[in-house]
Amino acid sequence: MVTPEPERTSASAPAHSVRQRTARRTQSFGESIWEELAGLFERHPHMIYFGDGAPAKEAMPVERLKHAAATAWELAPDMLGYGESAGFEPLRALIAVRMAARGIVADPSTILVTNGSTQGIELTAKLMLDPGDAVIIEEPTFVGALQTYAGYEARFVPVPMDAEGMRIDALERALAGDDRIKIIYTIPTFQN
Incomplete structure (x- = not known):
């Protein structure tokens, strides 16, 4: 007869740090620069943040984006699923056309849209x-x-x-x- 091992409680569990359980390559990660920057901006609220490449909030064309979103839902109401893994095919086709205008030949099937x-x-x-x-x-x-x-x-x-x-x-x-x-x-x- 095999006796099951007793369930370990948190007090008896081995004390391993997260670093010991993760892949060796994670040792290069260090602290997040983004957390450090957040603290910097809290201390200096007058600073302008250019880190994420986004335009200023007041420059966002909110009304145009609302209209575009409403139009998209009218044209493709079933888009709540995962969609195509390579990205929305009409978008990939448009990217191919724009690349062709720059002298780059690309078929939509060879284009991957990323997040x-x-x-x-x-x-x-x-x-x-x-x-x-x-x-x-x-x-x-x-x-x-x-x-x-x-x-x-x-x-x-x-x-x-x-x-x-x-x-x-x-x-x-x-x-x-x-x-x-x-x-x-x-x-x-x-x-x-």
Whole structure:
């Protein structure tokens, strides 16, 4: 006969920290920069926050957004489900048309709509990075990208910028000096 082990109470359970139970890569996470920034803005309410790239609340076209939302519900009332995993097909088709206008040929079936830039960064990191691989980054860059890549144990190769973006001479040196570069992360519009 097998005697079941007694159920452990919280007093008898092993004392493991969250860090001991999570993946090794989480050790790079550290404290959230966003929590630190929230405290900074509480102490300095006059500061203007540019961190999430969103326009000022007073610049939001609220009435136009209300109209667009109402129109969307009229045209597609069954959109409360999960929808297509790659994103709304008419949106992907429109993106393909806009890319074609810029000389980039893309079929809607090859376009993936993400829920913001951080999800796109996460998916790219998951696809491309092994521990120790390198990511070329602009200096400065988006802290959310750094946090995401750090979670995949990437190394960073910062490249200085000038008025046109990454300095090409420095980028060429970085590319020539590291054979484990997998990603060049750049912000081509409204760089931080």
